[in-house]
Amino acid sequence: MAMNRRNFFQKAYGTAGAALITTLGRPEWLRGATARKASDVLYLGPDKIKVTRMAIGLGTNAGNVQRELGLQGVADHLKFAFDRGQFFWDTADAYKTHPHVKQALKSIPREKVTILTKTDVRTAAEMKPALDRYLQELGTDYIDILLLHGMHTPKWPEEMKGVMDVISEAREKGIVRTHGASIHSLEALQTAAVTPWCKVHLQGINHAGVRMDSTDPAVVVASLRQSKAAGKGVLGMKVLGEGALKDHMDETLRFVMGIGCVDAFTIGAANREELAHVISRIEAV
Amino acid sequence: MQGREFEESFRFGGDDLAYLSKVAQRLAPVAERPGLAPEKAEAIRRAVAALRKLPEPTPGINVQIEVAHRMGGEEFSESYTYAVKLDERRIEISSRGSQYGPEVGSTSFSLESLQWYSNGQAAHQGNRDTWLERLAYALARDHTLDAADESGDKCTEAV
Numbered sequence: 001m002a003m004n005r006r007n008f009f010q011k012a013y014g015t016a017g018a019a020l021i022t023t024l025g026r027p028e029w030l031r032g033a034t035a036r037k038a039s040d041v042l043y044l045g046p047d048k049i050k051v052t053r054m055a056i057g058l059g060t061n062a063g064n065v066q067r068e069l070g071l072q073g074v075a076d077h078l079k080f081a082f083d084r085g086q087f088f089w090d091t092a093d094a095y096k097t098h099p100h101v102k103q104a105l106k107s108i109p110r111e112k113v114t115i116l117t118k119t120d121v122r123t124a125a126e127m128k129p130a131l132d133r134y135l136q137e138l139g140t141d142y143i144d145i146l147l148l149h150g151m152h153t154p155k156w157p158e159e160m161k162g163v164m165d166v167i168s169e170a171r172e173k174g175i176v177r178t179h180g181a182s183i184h185s186l187e188a189l190q191t192a193a194v195t196p197w198c199k200v201h202l203q204g205i206n207h208a209g210v211r212m213d214s215t216d217p218a219v220v221v222a223s224l225r226q227s228k229a230a231g232k233g234v235l236g237m238k239v240l241g242e243g244a245l246k247d248h249m250d251e252t253l254r255f256v257m258g259i260g261c262v263d264a265f266t267i268g269a270a271n272r273e274e275l276a277h278v279i280s281r282i283e284a285v
Numbered sequence: 286m287q288g289r290e291f292e293e294s295f296r297f298g299g300d301d302l303a304y305l306s307k308v309a310q311r312l313a314p315v316a317e318r319p320g321l322a323p324e325k326a327e328a329i330r331r332a333v334a335a336l337r338k339l340p341e342p343t344p345g346i347n348v349q350i351e352v353a354h355r356m357g358g359e360e361f362s363e364s365y366t367y368a369v370k371l372d373e374r375r376i377e378i379s380s381r382g383s384q385y386g387p388e389v390g391s392t393s394f395s396l397e398s399l400q401w402y403s404n405g406q407a408a409h410q411g412n413r414d415t416w417l418e419r420l421a422y423a424l425a426r427d428h429t430l431d432a433a434d435e436s437g438d439k440c441t442e443a444v
Contacts, residue, residue, distance in 0.1 A: 062415045064356075064422045071361035071386060094396060094415065096363070096382065099389045120411055137389075150412045184412070 036257050038282040039085030044263055045199045045233025047178035049144050051114050053257075054282060055090040055235070056081045056275070057268030060242070063095030065270050074100035075107070080272050082108050084279060090237075090266040092118035092149055092182075093134060102139035110140055116202075116235075118149035118182050124162030131170055145200055146176045154187035157195045164197055180233070186213040186220065193226040200233035205262060207255035208248070210241030217255075224261040236265035249278070254285045295376065296405040297340055304413055308369065308378060309336035311420060312350065315430065328434035335371055342403075345440030347372045351431045354423035361386035365396075367420045376401045380416055 038054035056078060058066045066074050074097065078089060082104075089104075091097045101115060115138060121130045135141060146167055148160055157164065170176040180200035183189045192201045205224070209215035224234050236256050239245075245252050256262050269275035297305075309332075315321075316329035328348050335343040350369045357363050365382040380396040396419070397411030 061422045062419050064419065067356055067363060070357055071389075094411065096384060096394075099361070099384060099386065102389070122410070150415075184414075 036282060036285075037085075038279040042263055044145075044235075045178055045180070046231050047199060049114060049178050049200075049233070051088040051264050052086050053264050054086060054278070055088040055116065055264060055266035056086050057237070057266040058089065058091040058097040058100065059095040059266075060268030060270065063092075063097045065268060066095075066097060067100070069271070071100055071103050075103035077269075077272065077275070078104035079107055081275060082113065084276075086279070087113045088116070088264065089113060090116045090268075091138075092120075093130070094118070094120050094149060098134065098137035102137060105139050114144045115140065116145035116147065117143055118147045119163070120149045121163055122160070124166050127163045127166035131166070131175065135175070142175055142177065144177045146170075146179050147200065147202060148179075148181040150184045151181045151188040151192070152183075152185040154185075154191050156181065156188055156191060157197060168197070178233070182237070183213065186223070189213055189220065189223045190226075193223050193230065193232070198232065200235060201227065202235040202237050202266070204238035205236040205256055205259075205265070206239050206241050206245055206252045208241065208245060208252070210244050211238045221259055221261060224259070228261040228263075234261055234263050236262040239265045239267055249281050250285045253282055257282070257285070294405065295340060295342065295401050295403055296407065297401065298407070301401070301407075302339055305336050305339055305376070305378075307417060309333045311417060311424075312336075312369065315424065321430070324434065325430065325432040328432035331434055331436060331440070332369060332371055332432075339376075342373070343371075343440060344373065345437035347435040347437065347440070349431075349433045349435075352420060352423050352428050353431075354426060354428045361389070365419065365423065367416065367423060374403045378413070378416060380411075380419055 036053065038052065040053040042051055042053060043049065044051045058074065060066060069077055089101060091101055098117070117134060117138065119130060121127045134143060148163065153159065167176055167179045171179060178199050180198045181192055183192055183201055183203040189203050192198045203220070204212040205217070205220060206212065207217060209217050212220055214220050227234050239252055239256050240249060256265055267278050269278060312329055313333045316326045316333065329350055331346070332348040332350055335346050348371050352367045353364060355362065355364045363382065363384045365380060367380045368377065370377040378397070378399040381394065382396060383391065383393040385391045397413065397416040399413055400408045
């Protein structure tokens with residue numbers, strides 16, 4: 001039987017994925033012959049922050065998985081990644097992995113890495129001291145990407161205005177290079193897509209709708225496309241569905257790199273072996 | 286309003302009750318663990334029953350459960366505590382932690398804090414789902430468990 005386009009996608013992504021891909025158009029990865037690498041260098045969002053296609057996640061199970069490695073263990077993990085071209089690190093105040101980043105910066109020059117962190121602060125008064133604390137904990141005098149952590153209401157820009165103003169001021173001073181939000185609901189994502197302040201956003205995305213803001217990936221992808229069209233930097237998380245899609249790694253990587261609206265994505269590996277495996281699969285799919 | 290009794294009650298919004306039900310679901314198996322002291326098991330069962338009964342209040346309830354998890358070694362140590370406190374005036378789900386290392390010094394911090402008060406007020410800080418993830422992680426590893434039940438006589442919730 002000749003394999004038509006729909007059959008091909010069905011084989012590659014399953015029925016839901018096939019429907020989604022055919023709805024959204026031909027994936028970018030099929031258009032060009034360029035191989036993707038985890039270490040591909042990209043410039044994210046309107047502030048053109050230099051990142052790698054894959055960020056080294058330090059927040060699996062709220063950072064517990066990485067912190068199990070210990071202070072030096074995480075630093076060694078980041079060095080291992082850095083030596084393989086992975087200079088984009090994804091942490092958060094809530095993950096409690098700032099000290100681990102600081103430890104890593106003892107052996108890696110600060111200017112050679114891109115640090116993304118997230119804040120759970122909800123008032124302007126708390127933001128300034130929190131920012132000072134982040135800089136001290138991270139061992140740096142600037143943060144490349146600062147995101148509001150876990151936005152879930154559609155009115156988050158109104159609710160967070162005071163915090164956003166403090167972060168904007170920090171950007172003007174060069175303490176923060178760009179800003180945005182990590183998103184935890186579809187409504188918040190749709191708001192992010194039309195909020196100019198949000199220059200970068202991070203949200204769950206995978207082919208199966210696992211641990212995402214909607215179980216229908218097409219709905220999320222439509223919003224991401226809107227963001228991309230507006231020039232925002234779009235980052236993906238939960239690409240492996242917090243581990244639930246580990247056995248479907250190729251499918252989910254192919255999907256996320258193929259939809260054409262996710263610039264880069266974060267994956268939190270528990271150890272070097274896992275990290276090396278993910279890097280190799282990104283090149284292989 | 287003099288002479289009229291004003292009945293206070295907890296107010297739950299959005300998915301609060303669904304969330305508290307998840308907390309109960311996560312705690313319930315802990316009470317059945319072999320080797321757990323009977324008084325701790327009883328305290329956990331009472332908390333689980335009270336959480337499942339919400340929004341109906343449990344008169345006289347006064348239960349505290351704490352799960353503590355340690356990580357690291359001499360170079361860098363961490364400890365985290367996940368707490369559930371229920372009494373007639375407050376429901377509290379919280380977590381806190383500390384990190385210590387000779388080079389980074391000592392820091393203590395609050396992580397998630399979700400509180401509902403019987404006067405209808407509520408205060409939430411941090412990501413509530415992350416609290417569940419953290420608790421599950423701690424329960425799956427070496428941890429210490431404290432549970433105390435100081436509920437009054439009028440607390441008739443079956444345990």
